[in-house]
Amino acid sequence: MVRYVCLLLAFVLLSSMVLPDATPDANMRRADKAYAKADFAEAAEWYQKVLEKEPENVQALYKLGISYLEMREPRKARLCLDKVNKLNPQFGQKVIVNLAEALHQNYEFEEAIKYYQQEIYGTGRADWNYVEVIRKRIEECKAGMDLLKQPSVAQVVNLGAGINSADVEFSPVLAINDSVLLFTSHKAPEGPEQIRISNKKNNNWQTSKEYLPATNTKAGHAIVTVSPNGKVLYTYSPADGLRSYDESKNSWVNPKPMPIPLNQLANESSVHITEDGQYAFFASDRPGGFGGLDLYVSQRFPDGTWSAAINLGASVNTAYDEEAPFVDFQTKTLFFSSRGHNTMGGYDIFKSEMRDGKWQPARNVGYPINSPHDDLYFTLNKGRTTAYFSSDRPDGMGALDIYQILFLAQ
Template identity: 35%
Template sequence: LEDLKSLSTSAQKPEETTFYYALALHFNEQYKDALKFYNQYIQTGTNAKLVSQARENAKACKYALAILPKKQAVTFVNAGKKVNSKFPEYNPFVMPDEGYMFYVTQKEGTTGHVYDAKGYFASDIYISKYKYGNWTRGRSVGQPNSYGNEKVTSISENGKYIVYYVDNPLSKNNLQVAENRKKYSFNPPKKIDDKRINNNSGKQHSGVFSNDGNTFIFSSKRNGGLGGYDLYIVKKLPTGKWGEPQNMGPEINTEKDEIYPYLYDNGQTLYFSSNGHNTIGGFDLQKSTYDNVAKKWNSPENLGLPINTPFDDYTICFGQNKKTAYVGMWRKDGFGEKDIYQLIFENEEPLYTTINAKVMYEDSSQFTPALTIEVYNEKDELTGIYTKKQDKGSFIMVLPPGKYKINLLQNDNIIYQESIFVKDHNLYKDFVEKKIILKGIPKQE
């Protein structure tokens, strides 16, 4: 960036330097300065292709500046080195309880051991388990991985259907589905056997099933579309066969590309990626909700900053509620190219756990005396004070996920301390019973 800045002020600089300096500023999220240099190049540039791109990028910078005041409070948590590498990892999709994650990797060791046009290894689908607060080392799912490119494009909200994109000489450019037969165990993937979906004259990209499997939304480039890749919706007939796919229309589709559909809220919310709607740069994640009265999808909304970036943002997947989500993106704190991150939305309510704590003495059958219970978070901040009346053997705490220290006090004196961990992800439980055993004989009040 600094080298381009110095070169951009030189009288002998190549004409395109101004454009590429603006682009570097754009990628570094310096939207105001990027807009200034894009506009400068629009006025002075002679390369028609770059001038056109500068106009488009300037529009993206203006949009970023307009939505900057609405930037959401989001924490990014890297999935760790057992999942991410110096190569691209992206398209993360979790099971409903967030116990397993499917994702795409192009790291060394993928099935084909061949390179794609960008110099990366061909893409494979991997799976990782969430265990003891961390993601385990990713491993290949086996089928449909091959020496071609395979990608996971969605998991239905209830975890029943996984859709894969497969492109190799034996299975060219098609969508496949694997159905969940029991918890975390899927049938072998099969090509969606309908020529109206896997259209040989077109190109398929990605798709998602509704929870009941009777609706399929997919991205395809084919005759009759509104632009490049469009989103289509198709429903099963009473016969079990698929009906005719319907283009989702100009409310959703643009003259450019719409890809990676993902359904949430029991099919009432559609997420997808587009470079044709309002964008901060490249592909941005969009959201549309279904109007049950008008029987149509509403105009999409950009998911905004910092979820979308100046780079291409393709997929998003939510956990048990909208407190957490998963994306693949480039960030400065990453391991290499794109990494997988968990997003934690600070303004969304977490899943709370109710803890019924029973207090007793190990050498006495008596009920315990009146106690005060103090709860401190990881920052040693007091987050709650509870009381237990005399002759009452338990007290109730309601806490969000996290690490805590509890102090039991009798007459303002600490008689017991313990650290507790309120679990999240697939370890989460909404109700927990806990025993606290005190040594000695209860002191009289």
Template identity: 30%
Template sequence: MKKIIFFLLTIAIFFKSVGQDTKKLQEAQKLFAIKSFDKALPLYIEAIQSGVKEPLAFYQTGICYQKQQNIDDQVKGIPYFETAIKTGKGLPSSISLDLGLLYLKNEDLDKALIALSEYKNAVKADPKALNVANQAVETCHNAIALMSLPRNFTVHPFQGTANSKFTEYNPCVSADESVIAYTALRPNNGRTRSGDKFIEEIYVSYNKSGSWTEPKLIPIASDYNVGTAGISPDGQKMMIYIGGINDPGSLYQITKEGDDWSKPSILPGNINSPSSLETTCSITPDGKTIYFASDRVGGKGGLDIWKTELKANGTWGAPVNLGPDVNTSANEDAPFIHPDQKTLFFTSDGHNTMGGNDIFKSSFVGGKWTKPENMGYPVNTTANDNYFTLLADGKRAYFSSDRKGGQGAQDIYYIDMPENASTVPLTMIKGKILNAETGKPIPTKMYVIDKETKKDVEFVYDPDPKTGDYLIILPPAKNYDIVIESEGFLPYTLNVNIPNQDYFYELYQQITLKNIKQFDQVVGQEVSVKNAFYDTEQEVKTDLRKTHEAQLV
């Protein structure tokens, strides 16, 4: 009798357990149906661990993992897809594609090709699906080729505290690596756009003696998405993206004053266009050319890279598409024009990408852009690698990626370029303008004039009004007059003669101004220029002259 009772109890417990497993599976499938994958996932796992063996449950668990933000979580879906294919029939044919793409992200390329081949056989009567499969196969072959010849780069996580368990991307770094700004996704917490789980915010960090400060939020008054779009080489102007209820997204500018940033103002000219998306941009050191990404009419497809140039009359010319050598029917985004003004980096999910977005390089040679070169592995991976910025001296670059091993969905990384990388023949002049009597900065404008072409004003720089800091980047074999107008002082000219060097050169200047008075009347001024040369081969020649260019006052 006891054996019968025990048997009946065992049967009851079994059916109760099966009933609970079935209930959890049903709850998971209800959540799956409304695309609530995060909530469905733990219920699927619990049901499977309790004995559920339905192939559909394994397939849907794999999909839930596939939808996770972090790639390390996404690839956890691989064994669930494998089990579903092995044990079941009647599953969607796309399961082989889903599995193949996860193999690709996991850099398991041979298995990816097998899974994609199975998908091609399943959809050979569907031209659209077959095209998707063929593109994925091509991407796998690109990855095999690029990973077989890795570049001499070592990728490092960003040294500061920017990276987190969330998402950080699009690092915008000044030419001298003194400031970095980036976009971060942070939990909404009901602050704005209450329907969004995460919101975009802009953070900035400063390089103080080689260490990055704690990132600081830049408050942007907007109820819609905001993000970094670019930064001027001197770090004084930041371009940002702002979305809108009737606007896919436009580009704005904020200006630095000490550690503070101004309110946004729309970028000038025809960069922004109604009903089009403008995402990112990059400006040359002289402020005369802006490269930007847009999906406006007239492009090659998706986002394209365009440029606009400042005309002699002070207006911006019509945007020009960079053409089919750079742009494809896919998306080209995140242009970064190096201060040498002839090297362009950008992000694309076209060209010979090895998976997701890759970083490409093109050079302006003979009046046209060269065929874009994939930056190679390990800068690019089978994940998404984006938003590349190279410092003026060409020694270090920053970018963001959602590759395996990161802290969050996307992180910020940097690479130190190899010693044998091409040198950058530029001169970077950094300095500070101070009042000799107070030791405080002076509001100043700096007008750069090319002595050889005798143009009235080549370009204008605005030192930081709160710090007096300025940064000017000049090409080799040039002779410039820099006319400096400081508030409360007479104009004066600093001549800068740049040698025809084939290497990068850095010069630091500190300029101090002091009025000379007699009987409380200003009768003259004393200008002191202290130069510190960061070069031992050849010095940039500087010469101070008095000037009375009334037209520049």
């Protein structure tokens, strides 16, 4: 009997400690704490627990919707935010633009435009800069509607678990006759960056591994390209800008800064060296450009120095960012990513051909290569049969994944 009473008391005490944690208020506090730390996956779990008991809790629904947006799950975000808008139209103007973003990211462009326009009407003339941002979103949706009508020229495939993970994988680079894939990986959102390598075997990419041991690396550097002979590796870091590592000299511990004008007290975030080694195309936000990051070109002189950089002009650059140049030397075609032109959202991949000494107006390479998300770091194989790029589109394995483009026969 005494044993039974003790067990009963223990059960009561245990219940008194557990029950408060199971209340919606306790779950909401846990959710809000994770949300404040930008741990949106954990926050979503706790908001879902709140909604199991309080399915019309508008605050939980709204923050769950934002968490899904941050986790690149626009379909789920749309359901949450649409319910918030229906339950409480007075909840706040902010839900309108977030709902528009969810629709935009989910390719529901026409519906997204309606909510973006509603956001403009609600904002009025008080903040013209913000209104211009929303107007650009509307133009992106219109571009998306047009691009979806065009015939597809490619199939896009995620490279899978041998390359991608729940972390961030980006900036694929092909080397050694396209038999080697180098790329950068880091823990989201701000973990240390690590250059990784995968070898092709029987036409399949093998599980990647570290390119260099941790004891022989320069922390925080991401690969951006390799030299035509495959012996020099070029990297970028916010602290050091563009640097070069000559494999034959084992100089990785102290990589050399790229020379002026490729490093010029500005943010030079990417570079591509042409097949003949004579031209460097790079991104920079130096003064005198069109706005944000612009693309420039510099020519190498016989003595190894580089000419003054030339801005590629209005056919390529816009008031927004242009990034990650890649040049197909044989066809004189420049591929790059841009937030401007007729992007359908985020960065899209564009191309421009050199004709009669001039870069032609940039053209969007189309859907499904591009999406309403960030599509960057295009690199083409030598046979022009396939290409690779990075994207944070939904249904990937992590924040940024590496995808392969399989061009369709025309």
